[in-house]
Amino acid sequence: MRFAAFTSLAALVPALTLVAAQDGSAISATSVVSGVASSASVTGAASSVTSAASSTITSASGTGTSDSAASSASVNPLTEKPPAAVPSATGSPTGFIPTGALPPSQDLCSSPIYCPGPLLQAVQLAGIFEDSKTFVDKPTSKPESEVVDNFNRLGGGNTSNITYQEIVQFVQDNFVAEGVELVPADLGDEFVEDPEFLTRVEDEVVRDWLKQVHSYWELLARTTNSSSPSGAQCDGCVSSFIPFNESRVFVIPGGRFRELYYWDTFFVIEGLITSQLQSVVKAILENFGDLIDRLGFIPNGNRIYYENRSQPPFFALMVDKYIEAYNDTSVLERFLPLLEREMWFWKNNRTIEFTSPFTNNTHNVTHYKVDTSAPRPESYLEDYKTVQDAGESGLELNDTQKATLYSNIAAGAESGSDYSAARWSSRPTINLSDTIPAQRFLETAAQLPVDLNAILFACEQKLSAFYKISSNQTQVNATRANYWAQQAQARKEAILDLFWDPSKRFFYDFNTTLGDRAPFFTPAGFFPLWAKILPQEFVNESISIDQRRQNLQGVFSGLRYIIDRFNGTLPASLVTTSQQWDFANAWPPHTYIALEALRNVPDILGAGAQLAAENGSFALIPMHNGTNQLGQTQDSLPVQGLENQPGSAINETLAGATDPNNAAVELKPALNTGNTTSGESWRDELVRELANRYVASALCSWRATGGKLNTTDPAFQPVADDVLTANGLNASTAIGNMFEKFNASDINAAGSGGEYVVQTGFGWTNGVAIWLGGQLGANLTRPDCPPVIAQNTTPAEA
Numbered sequence: 001m002r003f004a005a006f007t008s009l010a011a012l013v014p015a016l017t018l019v020a021a022q023d024g025s026a027i028s029a030t031s032v033v034s035g036v037a038s039s040a041s042v043t044g045a046a047s048s049v050t051s052a053a054s055s056t057i058t059s060a061s062g063t064g065t066s067d068s069a070a071s072s073a074s075v076n077p078l079t080e081k082p083p084a085a086v087p088s089a090t091g092s093p094t095g096f097i098p099t100g101a102l103p104p105s106q107d108l109c110s111s112p113i114y115c116p117g118p119l120l121q122a123v124q125l126a127g128i129f130e131d132s133k134t135f136v137d138k139p140t141s142k143p144e145s146e147v148v149d150n151f152n153r154l155g156g157g158n159t160s161n162i163t164y165q166e167i168v169q170f171v172q173d174n175f176v177a178e179g180v181e182l183v184p185a186d187l188g189d190e191f192v193e194d195p196e197f198l199t200r201v202e203d204e205v206v207r208d209w210l211k212q213v214h215s216y217w218e219l220l221a222r223t224t225n226s227s228s229p230s231g232a233q234c235d236g237c238v239s240s241f242i243p244f245n246e247s248r249v250f251v252i253p254g255g256r257f258r259e260l261y262y263w264d265t266f267f268v269i270e271g272l273i274t275s276q277l278q279s280v281v282k283a284i285l286e287n288f289g290d291l292i293d294r295l296g297f298i299p300n301g302n303r304i305y306y307e308n309r310s311q312p313p314f315f316a317l318m319v320d321k322y323i324e325a326y327n328d329t330s331v332l333e334r335f336l337p338l339l340e341r342e343m344w345f346w347k348n349n350r351t352i353e354f355t356s357p358f359t360n361n362t363h364n365v366t367h368y369k370v371d372t373s374a375p376r377p378e379s380y381l382e383d384y385k386t387v388q389d390a391g392e393s394g395l396e397l398n399d400t401q402k403a404t405l406y407s408n409i410a411a412g413a414e415s416g417s418d419y420s421a422a423r424w425s426s427r428p429t430i431n432l433s434d435t436i437p438a439q440r441f442l443e444t445a446a447q448l449p450v451d452l453n454a455i456l457f458a459c460e461q462k463l464s465a466f467y468k469i470s471s472n473q474t475q476v477n478a479t480r481a482n483y484w485a486q487q488a489q490a491r492k493e494a495i496l497d498l499f500w501d502p503s504k505r506f507f508y509d510f511n512t513t514l515g516d517r518a519p520f521f522t523p524a525g526f527f528p529l530w531a532k533i534l535p536q537e538f539v540n541e542s543i544s545i546d547q548r549r550q551n552l553q554g555v556f557s558g559l560r561y562i563i564d565r566f567n568g569t570l571p572a573s574l575v576t577t578s579q580q581w582d583f584a585n586a587w588p589p590h591t592y593i594a595l596e597a598l599r600n601v602p603d604i605l606g607a608g609a610q611l612a613a614e615n616g617s618f619a620l621i622p623m624h625n626g627t628n629q630l631g632q633t634q635d636s637l638p639v640q641g642l643e644n645q646p647g648s649a650i651n652e653t654l655a656g657a658t659d660p661n662n663a664a665v666e667l668k669p670a671l672n673t674g675n676t677t678s679g680e681s682w683r684d685e686l687v688r689e690l691a692n693r694y695v696a697s698a699l700c701s702w703r704a705t706g707g708k709l710n711t712t713d714p715a716f717q718p719v720a721d722d723v724l725t726a727n728g729l730n731a732s733t734a735i736g737n738m739f740e741k742f743n744a745s746d747i748n749a750a751g752s753g754g755e756y757v758v759q760t761g762f763g764w765t766n767g768v769a770i771w772l773g774g775q776l777g778a779n780l781t782r783p784d785c786p787p788v789i790a791q792n793t794t795p796a797e798a
């Protein structure tokens with residue numbers, strides 16, 4: 001009964017009607033069937049809103065088709081396994097699906113179903129699912145050739161004559177539920193309810209929350225389904241999934257991200273190590289090893305449609321964390337040759353020689369660049385629209401330019417910061433309510449990314465170290481160790497030359513079109529400091545230690561001001577663009593990297609008090625030639641919610657001001673930054689403040705979506721059911737969402753914007769929270785969460 005599961009699930013499709021603005025400014029659900037999906041109410045930062053579980057994007061198909069269906073993107077992964085998304089043709093049951101020019105076929109993606117070609121284009125342009133990723137995650141229910149033949153017969157063999165009804169029927173008849181290639185994994189005896197790190201978390205509310213977050217590993221752990229290893233329902237059936245050894249567990253991010261992801265997993269692993277789940281960490285590393293064996297590099301995730309691109313390359317650093325935590329170098333026997341191979345992929349496929357305009361020195365520098373001239377299969381409709389429609393810019397593209405844009409779109413996805421318009425688009429603010437126009441101007445490959453090069457520097461250093469300590473004497477190889485040490489040294493010189501701006505005291509991406517560093521402050525600039533790359537201003541011993549310390553405080557002066565200005569944690573940029581890697585979105589990896597950048601500051605430079613800030617901490621940001629590190633004036637920066645109004649809690653003019661007679665006395669202490677400890681150094685103070693902001697964002701938004709704590713503290717009693725209901729949540733099943741991203745100005749809310757609806761679950765969010773508990777448990781205090789206000793969610797205006 002191949003179709004039984006599918007049809008019975010189809011019968012369960014909830015009457016879920018969603019109205020979503022794609023920019024995320026207003027996403028809301030009008031009705032939800034109990035036990036299925038929780039829904040969303042995400043609004044802008046102006047009010048304290050619970051933002052919620054999830055919902056689905058109404059994709060614009062040009063013909064205004066379906067706006068109803070239950071996509072698995074709309075299901076909290078912390079609840080029951082979702083029903084399969086079912087295609088819908090309700091909007092236009094008799095119309096023809098859109099057609100258009102086909103992109104060229106792709107060398108690095110050749111499946112006739114899951115890769116660019118007539119079948120994929122027909123299904124995706126029809127927009128029958130809320131999320132384009134749903135279709136490419138559906139295994140076939142018939143042999144591949146039969147599916148292709150069935151497709152070829154649609155419309156009487158004429159692709160411009162296919163109706164919505166036909167395409168919906170085709171998908172129903174030839175595919176099964178997305179994600180059946182994976183099954184929940186049992187973590188077995190290794191999972192303990194009370195891991196040791198909890199004893200280090202002193203606050204009882206934070207501790208109880210982290211204990212629950214720790215338990216979510218059991219919900220995010222997966223293995224490959226042994227009864228149908230590649231999701232295959234029959235001989236010759238296919239899916240896009242790249243299966244792993246069936247005994248090997250891995251951790252998924254959650255939501256629509258239902259497989260193993262590359263850079264997410266570094267942050268997941270930090271949490272898993274803290275949670276004492278060694279064998280899970282090891283299994284994940286082995287799975288990544290398999291991917292390098294297969295491809296020579298690690299793809300974005302284990303799907304064939306990701307095989308043309310990678311993600312920020314953290315594998316060597318994951319191996320290093322494992323070895324450091326467990327003193328088990330035996331893994332190098334397998335991984336050393338694989339790491340060598342992966343590093344050569346970045347050298348051979350992603351590296352260019354570039355001559356610095358500052359020194360005339362030529363460096364090898366790595367950038368994100370993907371060999372493709374077609375839409376990403378999992379975002380086909382969005383990419384197709386971006387490239388084919390001139391839209392409001394009126395800029396028409398010829399075929400060469402279209403191919404380049406497709407490549408830059410994929411390269412943006414490879415960067416992991418998909419999309420930061422500030423970093424990758426030449427028109428970042430062209431339209432603040434639609435993500436597509438700015439994406440038409442993506443120039444990802446023309447940027448030399450500071451974070452990527454810092455990550456590779458760290459990998460090269462580790463690889464060198466691994467060759468010195470490797471697990472058996474055959475592998476110890478001084479030649480290889482020296483080679484990678486030299487590569488790291490050359491990389492460091494490139495980073496200091498191209499990305500370090502001595503006058504602004506910060507690191508920036510380099511824009512090769514501009515021939516200069518990009519003007520935007522983003523957390524990417526913290527990666528070199530995280531990798532312990534220190535410019536001369538801090539290490540040159542001919543400069544006094546006081547001066548060097550002050551120089552270094554200058555580097556972190558922007559961060560200090562941001563903490564004073566906004567309620568939440570570090571935002572992805574200071575430019576509001578509606579993209580998900582720009583203001584006001586704040587992402588777990590960025591907080592982690594900025595914290596580690598601070599913690600990696602040499603003790604001698606991190607010592608001493610904060611600089612006094614009589615005129616507020618903005619005044620401490622070094623100015624040069626009329627501009628500063630943030631690239632903006634105090635007035636041009638985004639504002640903190642409602643706090644600009646008289647009588648508000650934060651006065652931005654005075655934010656961060658200290659008593660002129662005593663720098664240790666803050667006149668307006670920043671909110672939710674933990675408890676000051678006496679004699680704390682400037683470095684430890686910032687670490688404490690930023691760490692507590694992360695906890696505040698993650699804990700308050702979790703509580704606002706139904707998270708319940710075991711405490712008598714009146715401030716942490718559960719949010720009332722009627723409020724949860726009014727905010728579009730299912731009060732009986734809501735257990736609190738760990739969001740993939742936060743809102744830098746509203747700690748009760750999730751982040752918003754971007755190409756897909758906010759996801760929950762969520763691997764790296766949980767990883768960073770648990771890691772913080774383990775590292776800084778004594779410094780974490782329970783936050784002040786603003787009241788959760790009933791939104792009485794109604795459909796948002798278009």
Ligand SMILES: *[C@@H]1O[C@H](CO)[C@@H](O)[C@H](O)[C@H]1NC(C)=O
Pocket residue numbers: 154155156158161
């Ligand atoms: C359109 O498709 C229908 C079947 O769906 C077929 O009968 C008809 O001949 C087709 N017309 C053209 C012009 O291809």
Ligand SMILES: *[C@@H]1O[C@H](CO)[C@@H](O)[C@H](O)[C@H]1NC(C)=O
Pocket residue numbers: 108307308309348349371
């Ligand atoms: C890497 O470069 C090689 C040689 O040019 C090429 O064959 C291969 O397809 C590239 N791989 C990727 C994933 O781009």
Ligand SMILES: *[C@@H]1O[C@H](CO)[C@@H](O)[C@H](O)[C@H]1NC(C)=O
Pocket residue numbers: 327
């Ligand atoms: C780590 O392992 C090595 C070799 O097995 C051993 O010599 C060393 O003492 C171990 N270190 C720790 C901290 O356990």
Ligand SMILES: *[C@@H]1O[C@H](CO)[C@@H](O)[C@H](O)[C@H]1NC(C)=O
Pocket residue numbers: 333334337472473474475
């Ligand atoms: C040591 O490592 C090398 C290279 O990976 C491998 O070929 C060899 O079999 C290993 N030797 C032992 C004794 O494990």
Ligand SMILES: *[C@@H]1O[C@H](CO)[C@@H](O)[C@H](O)[C@H]1NC(C)=O
Pocket residue numbers: 357358359360
């Ligand atoms: C770089 O070289 C050009 C041409 O040779 C020269 O004009 C310029 O002054 C040099 N710049 C630096 C920083 O040395």
Ligand SMILES: *[C@@H]1O[C@H](CO)[C@@H](O)[C@H](O)[C@H]1NC(C)=O
Pocket residue numbers: 353362363364490
């Ligand atoms: C860049 O890398 C290539 C390949 O490793 C090497 O041949 C070349 O000399 C390097 N260029 C510089 C400027 O280091």
Ligand SMILES: *[C@@H]1O[C@H](CO)[C@@H](O)[C@H](O)[C@H]1NC(C)=O
Pocket residue numbers: 398399400401
């Ligand atoms: C496409 O447009 C660009 C920019 O105007 C131009 O340089 C290029 O020659 C054009 N290519 C084709 C194939 O028309």
Ligand SMILES: *[C@@H]1O[C@H](CO)[C@@H](O)[C@H](O)[C@H]1NC(C)=O
Pocket residue numbers: 422423424425426427443447511512513514515518
């Ligand atoms: C890079 O510089 C060019 C030339 O000044 C500019 O037009 C473009 O907007 C910049 N690109 C990005 C992504 O900032």
Ligand SMILES: *[C@@H]1O[C@H](CO)[C@@H](O)[C@H](O)[C@H]1NC(C)=O
Pocket residue numbers: 474476477478479480
């Ligand atoms: C070190 O590795 C290189 C190849 O990368 C090899 O040629 C050389 O023989 C190795 N040296 C030792 C001591 O194993």
Ligand SMILES: *[C@@H]1O[C@H](CO)[C@@H](O)[C@H](O)[C@H]1NC(C)=O
Pocket residue numbers: 625626
């Ligand atoms: C100062 O800024 C102006 C205007 O942006 C620019 O033309 C000039 O080159 C800058 N001077 C220095 C020394 O950077």
Ligand SMILES: *[C@@H]1O[C@H](CO)[C@@H](O)[C@H](O)[C@H]1NC(C)=O
Pocket residue numbers: 643644645646647648651652653654
């Ligand atoms: C902030 O403080 C400044 C200086 O005391 C004052 O002029 C301004 O009115 C205050 N703004 C608000 C919104 O309270």
Ligand SMILES: *[C@@H]1O[C@H](CO)[C@@H](O)[C@H](O)[C@H]1NC(C)=O
Pocket residue numbers: 045046047048567640641642649671745746747748784786
């Ligand atoms: C920011 O924090 C203050 C103090 O807790 C609170 O009054 C305000 O509502 C918060 N603003 C937002 C948008 O969350």
